Amino acid sequence: MRLFDVYPINDIAIERALGSTVWDDKGTEYLDMYGGHAVISIGHTHPHYVRRITEQLSRYGFYSNSVRIPAQEELASLLGRVSGRDDYQLFLCNSGAEANENALKLASFLTGRSRVVAFRRGFHGRTSLAVAATDNPAIVAPVNRTENVTFLPFNDAQALEDCFRREGDRIAAVIIEGIQGVGGIHVADDEFLRRIRELCDRHGAVYVADAVQCGYGRSGRFFSHDYAGVDADIYSVAKGMGNGFPIGGILIAPHIQPRHSMLGTTFGGNPLACAAALAVLEVMESENLMQNAARMGGLLMDGIRGLGTMQNVRGRGLMIGFDPPAHMKDLRKNLLTKQHVFTGEAKPSVVRLLPSLALSEADALRFLQALRTEAEAFPTHPETTKP
Numbered sequence: 001m002r003l004f005d006v007y008p009i010n011d012i013a014i015e016r017a018l019g020s021t022v023w024d025d026k027g028t029e030y031l032d033m034y035g036g037h038a039v040i041s042i043g044h045t046h047p048h049y050v051r052r053i054t055e056q057l058s059r060y061g062f063y064s065n066s067v068r069i070p071a072q073e074e075l076a077s078l079l080g081r082v083s084g085r086d087d088y089q090l091f092l093c094n095s096g097a098e099a100n101e102n103a104l105k106l107a108s109f110l111t112g113r114s115r116v117v118a119f120r121r122g123f124h125g126r127t128s129l130a131v132a133a134t135d136n137p138a139i140v141a142p143v144n145r146t147e148n149v150t151f152l153p154f155n156d157a158q159a160l161e162d163c164f165r166r167e168g169d170r171i172a173a174v175i176i177e178g179i180q181g182v183g184g185i186h187v188a189d190d191e192f193l194r195r196i197r198e199l200c201d202r203h204g205a206v207y208v209a210d211a212v213q214c215g216y217g218r219s220g221r222f223f224s225h226d227y228a229g230v231d232a233d234i235y236s237v238a239k240g241m242g243n244g245f246p247i248g249g250i251l252i253a254p255h256i257q258p259r260h261s262m263l264g265t266t267f268g269g270n271p272l273a274c275a276a277a278l279a280v281l282e283v284m285e286s287e288n289l290m291q292n293a294a295r296m297g298g299l300l301m302d303g304i305r306g307l308g309t310m311q312n313v314r315g316r317g318l319m320i321g322f323d324p325p326a327h328m329k330d331l332r333k334n335l336l337t338k339q340h341v342f343t344g345e346a347k348p349s350v351v352r353l354l355p356s357l358a359l360s361e362a363d364a365l366r367f368l369q370a371l372r373t374e375a376e377a378f379p380t381h382p383e384t385t386k387p
């Protein structure tokens, strides 16, 4: 059997990894500034993480949600404390798309309404309603198309208010990334998030904060949405939550009441995933990784701006994007093949940095040096020549 060929891949096979370093099967060492798409939060193969999962596996690997799973309760309690959401409730699933699917479904159950407001360039996953709320027609299959989603321009308060004025009594949820990731690293204005909160309150709609990529400490705060100083009704999380072990979840405000069978999943909240997620939070706390993300993010952004060649350097903490000038279109490829540095991209040519929150200063400086070397290797171009 062949693999179903849906991923444009680099011809690199990773054999082992540690912290922000990975080695391929030929022994070549790479610096990981991509974190396997914002997934590696505490660093590859952290010893505490390996020990936690191994210990759980040696006792028992799985039982269904028909029995109490103490690791789920432990996770809810620790996540509540670290995220500052002690009074919220936790529903566990397996991925970011599933988290958003459940968040929107819950909002619809709660309000009895079916309209979802989403934003241009937003990405929320590839399953039914999550993909319908994603602004990319190329990945929406005919069966996923729905009249239930209204797309508005990002950070446009007037368009949002007009929309609520028109159809406020039909809106179940507003879903928004605190920093758009796949869309190219665009930070939601704090004032815009406060306006969403206000309008949802006024019209009885649910504010869903998609924190799948920008959450879990990556921005320097637990949720990047926290910079706005208001709470969402539901936060969706995944990616960094398990440092590579598949787990997702939604944090649900206390005013939303559960009922049996309202949501459910076979694998969600399994003990191995909980052990991984517990290890992540324990390491985040003991190694002050949120503070490290804020500090390393500042260092990287200052360093990239200091080169003077990269445009629109933006982001928060370790979620950074910038636009190389047009004549440097091969920059990412050269960083990988010549400097052995993994980075991410967003269409058309944004370079995205999503490294581990434990990135060391030495690795951040190594990246800046690699970027400088590759940028300087391009012939001087009028676009980047300083006056």
Ligand SMILES: Cc1ncc(COP(=O)(O)O)c(C=O)c1O
Residues within 6 Å of the ligand: 095, 096, 097, 098, 100, 123, 124, 125, 126, 177, 181, 182, 210, 211, 212, 213, 214, 238, 239
């Ligand atoms: C903001 C956001 N939401 C949801 C998802 C979907 O997550 P998953 O791929 O785990 O389903 C992603 C994935 O990139 C994402 O960036």
